[in-house]
Amino acid sequence: MNTEKRVFNNIVDAIGNTPLVKLNSITKDFPCAVYAKVEYFNPGNSIKDRIALNLIEDAERSGKLKPGGTIVECTSGNTGMGLALVALTRGYKCVFTLADKMSKEKIDILRAMGAEVHVCPTDVEPEDPRSYYSVAARIAKERDGWNPDQYNNLCNREAHYKSTGPELWAQTEGKITHYIASTGTGGTLVGTGMYLKEKNPNVQIMGVDPDGSILKHWFDTGEIKPELARVYAVEGMGEDFIPENYDRKYIDHIETIQDKESLQMCRRLAKEEGLFCGSSAGAAVQGLVQMKDKFKEGDVVVVILHDHGSRYVGKIYNDDWMKEKGFL
């Protein structure tokens, strides 16, 4: 039993310093040790708490976010939860716009954390005044709000350069050889990669990308092809454009995964390792398994588990949904 005293002045101070947990069953035929960085131990149950804090602190310093100010973002997920958490401890208001395809639970969670949530129609063009982009832009203007823009704001990757990277270096006592993460905005992959490569340029930085995203093609060829984008089921990862947080020089490889294998891997993580995670964690571990031949004895591999399974009980962990989608 871990008896370390974790006593904090407020919930935001509990962000970070998440555990590194050895995988034992899924990786039993691997030649090396594999550890999972279990990011659902953050207070908002995901790695995005780290960036929410850094985005807000940077905006405070630069004066973009004033005392009592309003944060306006179109988000449904983990970044919204992190922003709401930090905002409520510092007296900011949060307004989130969401598409109506999002689950009721996600809306209720954000409202429970004090955010004002506007649900907008999914089936309209981004330029339509009713779309969640347009509504967010209108509200930001009306209320002199601040939009964090996690895609192009480099404070996103900086959060990982300052926290996730140093934690992994310390937790592995500088022995980490491979770092694997599902990638969306690029913050988790590139920010941590920048720190690890500064410490040891040989550490391999490996992204995991869903079939249907354009990131893998861009990384391999340098071409940006939005027309290659297709719909996929894993959440929070993959893109149909290249956010500014990316920088190819800190990435060594991108592995493509499929929905079915990734979602089934979530179930294995829960049943075999006791790690109850979201779909991007299953995807990252599926990527890890596909890349097994790249590892040798003595390597120390770390894989990021981005968020908790509770937000996906009606999907990944529901047999009816899995069967209906053809994932079982």
Ligand code: PMP
């Ligand atoms: N998984 C989940 C569940 C996420 O919310 C995100 C953030 N979009 C990612 C993976 C990808 O992380 P990043 O945006 O830092 O690349």
